Amino acid sequence: MGLFDLTLGPILMGSMMNVLLLGVMIMQSYIYFERYKNDKTWLKAVVCLLLVLDSLSAAFAMDMTYNYLVTNFANLEAIQITNLGITPYPLLTGITAFVVQNFFAWRIRLLTGNKFLAYSVCALSTVQLLASIGTMIGGIIVKYFIDLEKVKQVSLIWLLGSVVTDAIITVTLVWYLRAHRTGFASTDHLTGRIIRMTVQTGLLTTTCALGVVIAYLVSTNTTMHLAFGLPLSKLYTNSLMSSLNARKAWNPAGYTAEISGSRTGINSQFTHGRVYSAGNGFVAHVSRPTTHTLYPLPSLDSLTNLVVTFSTEPKPGRRRPDSG
Template structure:
């Protein structure tokens, strides 16, 4: 004979465990963000901190509504059939977190695509799911019995259905825009494909989880939907943080180095190489003629000669890129010592 708590608190326990595991991933993602992206705008950092605070609060509430009936009210079988006010905070917190994340992605859709229609649809669906989540929390407080949760299935449908529609719209809008604006160059298209894969993975995970949660809620009163409902908030925050933390891979994933042929270098790649190089750093590339080309980046100060001396507001740093090629025989490799003996070094100033 199964335990009286197995039917209700079995799925709740599994959902809380998954929620805590995803919270650990969120901690790592947040630490990496504040470590790597120190130059992000202050509003972005505050936004990430707000999401992390909401996630922490949600985890505390989840642990509390699991602890109260299983520990404090141990042996009281009646308490296993009723949801406490702490349990009612979960749909509200999930809807609030989803609203923040979906509004951020709606802003990203506006910046990338400029489509006001898509942004309005996403914002409308996001606001509807937020209202549905708050309404679900209120309904749980009015009807706390787990077996009677299906009496307010309409508000739950509004919450989860509009949440899935908003996530799907975000995914479709970004993927459609990125595929439409491919350049035809292999290196840039590889970066675009990475962004598309990341967008599809993060967008469809939350949409799919919301749909499964809704189907199980309508199909059975056993509480199996809570396995997918409780970790839903962490899926939203982790999808956003993975999108923010993957920006370094988009920018530097196809970096240039030894072995890259000159025929593969366009003007945009050379410009990106100049911007990414540090002062005093030597970068080498291989051209199609078998020559190793070294690029030296140096720093010089430019001062107005009409003045007696430089002032902080009138001086600026400019970079000088010096490029020189060394012939390479098929059986020999260029040495570092021969580089300094090059007779001429034509320079290009940018």
């Protein structure tokens, strides 16, 4: 193993993944703004904020990598000291996690009606944000990588706070979805897809944050934790964006007819007995011959204006559902 493999290697790998995931975030943002032009202004502002945070994070990571690998190439003293590029990393990651986690807390509050659970997520997210600020300040004070051991406690509060918050969000949403299975094959298939997406995106951020914790504890004299830590903020933003952009797939039949409802569900009359997903994240549970009920699924659309759309006319080329 080379002299700098465990010092510069993790920085290079983490920065590469950081920039790669920024490209994914840019692509997802483009898809979002093209596909969901009617979303609420505040939701678009959240996406813009996350894109700015990701861009800043990538810029600082590139500056850090250039400083160590080019400007101070073979400078043994320089590579042992934190620089301007790495200093904001905890803060930017903490802010990004705070925004995404509070968004999902709002989602939990809207779906389950459980204020205590939603506020608990917000409180834990605030703790990890404050700890990330403390970690950044500690990094400025100690300067040398080898002395980061002195800020281990606050760093662990930051990282473990993120892990616990992500786990609560994932478990809550999966529990809610499983508890609201209906017995209708089409609806339960859609619910299963959303559960899988929720678990996959939640596991990404949780696993990566755990990787940072383990690397930080096991290898305190290296920068191994940065291989996991530098891309972490991008995993948060991409998990949220993948959920936002998946909404269109929840309405593959493209059915439209105006129906208004509340968060607890509504009943209305229909003319046939198939089951479809609505564009704003609701599912029509249609029981023959004429009644259907709408229940909220974890849409990341604006659920404050609970107007959903269906149509009894299939898309061109689709056979009309059998009403008999």
